[in-house]
Amino acid sequence: QSALTQPASVSGSPGQSITISCTGTSGDVGGYNFVSWYQQHPDRAPQLIIHDVNNRPSGVSHRFSGSKSGNTASLTISGLQAEDEAYYYCSSYTDSSTHVFGTGTGVTVL
Amino acid sequence: EVQLVESGGDLIQPGGSLRLSCAASGFTFVTYAMSWVRQAPGKGLEWVSGISGSGTRTFYAGSVKGRFTVSRDNSKNAVYLQMTGLRGEDTAVYFCAKGSRGTVAVAAWDSWGQGTLVAVSS
Numbered sequence: 001q002s003a004l005t006q007p008a009s010v011s012g013s014p015g016q017s018i019t020i021s022c023t024g025t026s027g028d029v030g031g032y033n034f035v036s037w038y039q040q041h042p043d044r045a046p047q048l049i050i051h052d053v054n055n056r057p058s059g060v061s062h063r064f065s066g067s068k069s070g071n072t073a074s075l076t077i078s079g080l081q082a083e084d085e086a087y088y089y090c091s092s093y094t095d096s097s098t099h100v101f102g103t104g105t106g107v108t109v110l
Numbered sequence: 111e112v113q114l115v116e117s118g119g120d121l122i123q124p125g126g127s128l129r130l131s132c133a134a135s136g137f138t139f140v141t142y143a144m145s146w147v148r149q150a151p152g153k154g155l156e157w158v159s160g161i162s163g164s165g166t167r168t169f170y171a172g173s174v175k176g177r178f179t180v181s182r183d184n185s186k187n188a189v190y191l192q193m194t195g196l197r198g199e200d201t202a203v204y205f206c207a208k209g210s211r212g213t214v215a216v217a218a219w220d221s222w223g224q225g226t227l228v229a230v231s232s
Contacts, residue, residue: 001172003154036218038155045225046147046155051210051218089155093215097169099145104154 004029004090004102011108012080020105022073022090028100030071034093037066037075041086050075077107085109112136112221114206119226122196130191130226132206139187140164143209143217146180146191148202149225158204159191163212174200196230203227 005023012018022029022037029035037050048057050066053073063078073092077084090102118130132144145160159180160169168180179192189206203225209217 003156034216034218038219040155045205045222046219047222048210048218048220051220057220087154091155091157091218096172097215098171099157099160099214101147101155101157 001028001094001096001098001100004092004100006088006090006102006105008103009106009108011110012077013110014080014082016080017076017078018080018107020075020077020088020090020107022075022092022102024071024073024092024100026071027096028092028094029068029073029090031095032093033068035066035068035073036091037064037073038089038091039086040089046089080109082109112208114208114221114223116204116206116223116226119204119228121229121231123232124197124230126196126230127192127194128196128228130193130204130206130228132189132191132223134187134189134206134208137208140184141212143212143214144180144182144189145207145209145214145217145219146189147205147207147219147222148200148228149205150199150202153202156202160209160214160217161189162214163209167214169214193228196228198230201228201230
């Protein structure tokens, strides 16, 4: 199972919105609404920020939102803040009965 | 509060075996699927294995299938990863993660431990 494809890096100024794409296939992202997103700060464990394509867990900022179109899922961070600087990973269930993560995207707040 | 504490990481020679443990607390353990996710130094996340809440269904990434075995003891609130035939490419921090549901397929991983380091080298 190949990793889902994400851009290596995305940057934006404070207050701006950025979007991170996550491209898979009909056997994973396109075939299931079990796409989730994780935020990971350096030397920390990942934290779930979006599940089931567009649902936020309790306690996660409303500035994070998710969507999906075809084989590509997207994470949008609105009102970018310094604390959003981190790595972001998408994940999807697959038709091999496994889960697969994306390649990861480093977000820089300029 | 959900707590997941991994243990068992070590420096091990290629071809060796190791058993990781994850002690869980703060939630009804049997209700939720669990997974192991690893991260090689400086690299991204890789899903390794998952087990249903009941423990009756297990799943593996192709890279570890046949070498790793996941299990759980719901009476001890613990999940394990038995690793055999270890290779250099298995070197990583191994995270234990709690599923959002009892079934691996539909779960997202909503709580994570701090990880335990497995280093495979001669």
